[in-house]
Amino acid sequence: MITITVSLAALLLLGTAGAVYRTEGQAQTPRAAPPPVPVVTRLAETRDVPHVIEFVGTLQPLQAVILRAQVDGILTDVLFKEGDFVRRGQVLARIDDRALRAALAAAQAQLARDQAQLRAAELDLTRARTLLQKNAGSQQVVDQQTAAVDQLKAAVALNEANVEAAQVNVSYTEIVSPIDGRIGMRQVDPGNLVRQADASGIVSITQVDPLSVVFAVPQQVFAAMRDHADEPGGKAVEIIDRASAAQLAEGEITSFDNQIDTTTGTARVRAVFANGAEKMTPGAFVSVRIATGVSADAVVVPKLAVRPGVEGDFVYRVANGQAERVPVTIGYSNDDLAVVATGVASGDAIVIDGYSRLRPGATVATTEAPKPDQPARTAQQTIISRQ
Known part of the structure; x- marks a missing residue:
């Protein structure tokens, strides 16, 4: 009995010693803290932000014609050079008119x-009436002569119409430009027979100044854009080169289509602008920018800083070396920036890169991104400029 008690006491002593040893070992090797997450931040700023919508449009002439022969004949003269600028009424070609003049x-x-x-x-009718008044003629002769006069009047009217038609046909042998514009490549050479039925015609003429751009607007914004066009300056548009992003011209909206295309869910809009220098050519694709309003003194963050979430948009804000997840309400955004209605104040450091590894409360190592080319405008500066 004494031997069993001593053995149990020894076992308990060994277990207690092992527990103490393990506790002391853990205390000697504590878990290392995770390294800070490297992020890039940019300060939220205050400025006036214009609301701009951008569409892709096609340059189209306001007038484009294909000159076709209106009478059949041999093309005798071509009085233009390909690519010339021609005026309305200018003679461009002639067709052999000898048969038509005959x-x-x-x-x-x-x-x-x-x-x-x-x-x-008419003289015979006058004499017949005189004889009838003197009882020297009959009413039958007067009636017959009256009918003969009426028949000849109709024949004269028909011949006058035939003369006018022949004159028109002769005039068709001189082909004139119906518009001012740039002439294209000719489709037929002198000496060839041209016909009214020729589909390709002789040459095309395109009006190049002014020029128009037609672009498709989604039905979600079509009504709002049409209403905005009634406001002062609401029809102004900018034409932007798609390759260089440089402004090509400024114009204004002239017409809206009368229905939505059920296939694409869009409606067409036309804007017209001056093209006196002919920098733009019909058929080219351009971008069309339209300003629909402005957010004055708005808090602005880069668009890429705004992240979508299950409960709505959010950003990561850095304060005291730690990241915090902040829900935000976006009032307006474009490809570059977002106007924050609630959640962020001007001067807050917002994460724009490195957020994929962030968690709320994570320690961060920040690098501040350079400011954009456009300087931020503080609320105080905006008030002073308005005064």
Whole structure:
């Protein structure tokens, strides 16, 4: 009995010693704290932010025509050079008119013959009426002569129409420009037979100044844009080169389509702008920017700092070396920046890179990003400038 008690006491002593040893060992090797997360931040700033919508549009001429022969014949003269700028009424080509002038002369001769016959018939009618008044003639002769006069009047009217039609056909042998514009590449050379049915025509002319741009607007913003166009300056647009992002011209909206395309869910809008220097060519694609308003004295952060979440948008703000997740309400945004309505104040350090490894409360090592080219405007500076 005494031996068993001593053995139990020894076992308890050994277990207690082992527990003490393990506790002392853990105390000697504490877990290392995680290193700070490297992030890039930028300070939220206050400035006036214009609301801009951008669309892709196609440059189109206000007028474009294809000159076609209106009478069949041999093309005798081409009086233009490809690429010339031509004026309305300028003669551009001629068609052999000899057969048409002969037809005109025949119509004029027919008219002259019928006019002479009409004059003779009118004299006969006058004499028949005089004889009838003297009881020396009959009513039947007067009626017959009256009918002959009416018939010849109709023949004269028909011949006058034939002469006018022949004159028109002769005029068609001189092909003139109906608009001011830049002429294209000719489709037929002198000496060829041209016909009214030729689909390609002789040459095309395109109006280059002013020029228009047609762009498709989603139905979600179409009504708002149309309403905004009624406000002062609401029709102004900028034409932007898609390659260099440089402004090409300024213009204004002239028309909205009358229905939404059910296939694309968009409606077409046309804007017109001056192109006197002909920097732009019809058919090219451009960007169209339209200002729809402005957020004055708005708190602005880079667009990439705003992250989507299950409960809404949020940003990571750095304070005292730690990151905190802040819910935000976005009033307006574009490709570069976002206007924060609630959640962030001007001067807050907002994470714009490195947020993928962040957790609320994480220690961070910050690097401040350089400021954008456009300087921030403080609320005080804005008030002074307005005064």
